[in-house]
Amino acid sequence: xxxxxxxxxxxxxxxxxxxxxxxxxxxxxxxxxxxxxxxxxxxxxxxxxxxxxxxxxxxxxxxxxxxxxxxxxxxxxxxxxxxxxxxxxxxxxxxxxxxxxxxxxxxxxxxxxxxxxxxxxxxxxxxxxxxxxxxxxxxxxxxxxxxxxxxxxxxxxxxxxxxxxxxxxxxxxxxxxxxxxxxxxxxxxxxxxxxxxxxxxxxxxxxxxxxxxxxxxxxxxxxxxxxxxxxxxxxxxxxxxxxxxxxxxxxxxxxxxxxxxxxxxxxxxxxxxxxxxxxxxxxxxxxxxxxxxxxxxxxxxxxxxxxxxxxxxxxxxxxxxx
DNA sequence: TCGTGTCAAGATCTT
DNA sequence: AAGATCTTGACACGA
Numbered sequence: 001x002x003x004x005x006x007x008x009x010x011x012x013x014x015x016x017x018x019x020x021x022x023x024x025x026x027x028x029x030x031x032x033x034x035x036x037x038x039x040x041x042x043x044x045x046x047x048x049x050x051x052x053x054x055x056x057x058x059x060x061x062x063x064x065x066x067x068x069x070x071x072x073x074x075x076x077x078x079x080x081x082x083x084x085x086x087x088x089x090x091x092x093x094x095x096x097x098x099x100x101x102x103x104x105x106x107x108x109x110x111x112x113x114x115x116x117x118x119x120x121x122x123x124x125x126x127x128x129x130x131x132x133x134x135x136x137x138x139x140x141x142x143x144x145x146x147x148x149x150x151x152x153x154x155x156x157x158x159x160x161x162x163x164x165x166x167x168x169x170x171x172x173x174x175x176x177x178x179x180x181x182x183x184x185x186x187x188x189x190x191x192x193x194x195x196x197x198x199x200x201x202x203x204x205x206x207x208x209x210x211x212x213x214x215x216x217x218x219x220x221x222x223x224x225x226x227x228x229x230x231x232x233x234x235x236x237x238x239x240x241x242x243x244x245x246x247x248x249x250x251x252x253x254x255x256x257x258x259x260x261x262x263x264x265x266x267x268x269x270x271x272x273x274x275x276x277x278x279x280x281x282x283x284x285x286x287x288x289x290x291x292x293x294x295x296x297x298x299x300x301x302x303x304x305x306x307x308x309x310x311x312x313x314x315x316x317x318x319x320x321x322x
Numbered sequence: 323t324c325g326t327g328t329c330a331a332g333a334t335c336t337t
Numbered sequence: 338a339a340g341a342t343c344t345t346g347a348c349a350c351g352a
Contacts, residue, residue: 024329024348079330116331126332159333
């Protein structure tokens with residue numbers, strides 16, 4: 001039984017390699033004319049796409065095959081001010097190059113629209129903005145040539161709006177109304193305040209959509225019940241998917257700031273978790289959501305290389321012995 | 323060059 | 338009803 005490790009968006013170990021450089025709307029407006037504004041957007045986008053490819057090459061060298069793209073690849077992409085700008089067409093070669101590299105080297109790529117993207121909002125405007133944001137993510141996947149649905153977008157359920165039942169219903173309704181090219185990309189995740197792992201699981205089972213469990217969030221709102229059973233059902237939602245189930249993992253910053261993410265993964269915390277998963281006997285991937293990004297991954301990987309009943313295949317992949 | 327307040331975006335808690 | 342807070346990496350401005 002094997003698992004792989006992945007990390008989010010940026011590397012600590014490459015110089016000047018941000019994939020999410022941007023411009024604030026304010027300073028964008030202050031630029032003298034349309035030409036200067038477009039120039040700025042293009043320059044940033046080009047740099048971000050180049051840096052994404054650099055990061056992927058680095059990941060490949062480090063045997064890290066699980067990676068989350070930043071959602072900020074294209075500055076102000078979904079802002080009303082840039083709506084006429086066809087960045088997909090302009091950068092089609094760059095997007096394609098990234099997608100080719102992903103496919104050639106067998107990466108598991110994902111993305112995570114941020115928490116402003118909510119499809120259960122009661123506000124028409126928020127819904128519109130959210131759809132535009134989902135569309136933006138999907139368009140990039142498609143431009144990369146990653147157009148089968150195995151490359152996913154992770155989302156939360158959204159707000160509670162003082163009425164959980166109605167809010168869940170609204171989520172399901174708008175989920176089912178989404179076009180295939182968006183809906184079939186979606187993976188749903190439990191959050192740390194509103195929708196517990198069990199809440200999300202029930203939604204996922206009904207909608208026949210895979211679920212990612214965030215272990216840290218699950219500790220923030222634990223809906224009770226047997227963890228192995230819960231996990232087994234969650235892994236079951238991946239049955240018809242190309243990739244194995246994935247979980248998100250991070251360690252709390254401290255007991256006081258429990259919800260905040262720490263810089264590094266606590267290795268004991270991690271091996272405790274592994275003990276709970278290994279009864280399932282199924283391969284899976286783990287996305288590490290910590291501040292120190294790939295440094296934390298490599299650090300954890302090193303620590304795990306001494307752990308009993310684990311064998312390190314390479315930096316990003318382990319075998320668990322029962 | 324460095325430190326700090328601010329940033330496109332929503333929801334929810336606090337006042 | 339308005340304002341603060343959450344969270345995040347990076348911008349932007351002023352010292």
